[in-house]
Amino acid sequence: MKTLQLYQFEPVVTVLGPGRRAAVWVQGCPFRCPGCCAPDSQPDSGGTVITSAQLAQRICDSAMDCLIEGISISGGEPFQQAEGLTEVLNLVHAQHPQLTVMIYSGFALGVLRSFNRPGISGLLQKADVLIDGVFLRDQPTTNPWKGSENQTIHFLTGRIEPADVNRSHRHIELFRREDRLFAAGIPTSFSSRLS
Ligand code: SF4
Numbered sequence: 001m002k003t004l005q006l007y008q009f010e011p012v013v014t015v016l017g018p019g020r021r022a023a024v025w026v027q028g029c030p031f032r033c034p035g036c037c038a039p040d041s042q043p044d045s046g047g048t049v050i051t052s053a054q055l056a057q058r059i060c061d062s063a064m065d066c067l068i069e070g071i072s073i074s075g076g077e078p079f080q081q082a083e084g085l086t087e088v089l090n091l092v093h094a095q096h097p098q099l100t101v102m103i104y105s106g107f108a109l110g111v112l113r114s115f116n117r118p119g120i121s122g123l124l125q126k127a128d129v130l131i132d133g134v135f136l137r138d139q140p141t142t143n144p145w146k147g148s149e150n151q152t153i154h155f156l157t158g159r160i161e162p163a164d165v166n167r168s169h170r171h172i173e174l175f176r177r178e179d180r181l182f183a184a185g186i187p188t189s190f191s192s193r194l195s
Helices: 052-065 078-095 109-115 118-126 162-167
Strands: 003-013 021-026 048-051 070-074 100-105 129-132 152-155 172-177 180-185
Touching: 003 052, 003 078, 003 172, 003 180, 021 052, 021 078, 048 052, 052 078, 070 078, 078 100, 078 118, 100 118, 109 118, 109 129, 152 162
Parallel strands: 021 070, 070 100, 100 129
Antiparallel strands: 003 021, 003 048, 129 152, 172 180
């Protein structure tokens, strides 16, 4: 059983893709984008260690309690923890195969495919949608799923379709976690932080 370095988990959000979704943010990102809205997620150390079985159970609990239609995975950089996340998704799909998967990555799809590593291709195979590209703060966008206009939404399976973008609105959701506020979603301005 693999372990993951987890930045944040929310059992249900409505801001990262269509409908109600469990949201996973992993810890660690190599890109260091200026204006990143989650700079605390960039260091490889930090966050909390969780087993793939524990994280899968939290998502399955969300499927039962919160009636989610999918899972959105962001970060941090998900493909740095590709094998652990693949294990999580395999465990979840064994019980809830209907849950769709959206993944955000700073790596372009072509770059991910060129790595030719089983762990990375395994996670790509679990993705219904991949939103790729680093965040560029001088390329603002109104698309509710993208952080900046340079990013591309890849519909990989047909389980999520381009028309589903119209089911989403661009806003943020705030959650209180212990002694801090945590913001989910893509703010329209990256000039200030909320936590
Ligand atoms: S890829 Fe995402 S998480 Fe990583 S630094 Fe850029 S905006 Fe932040």
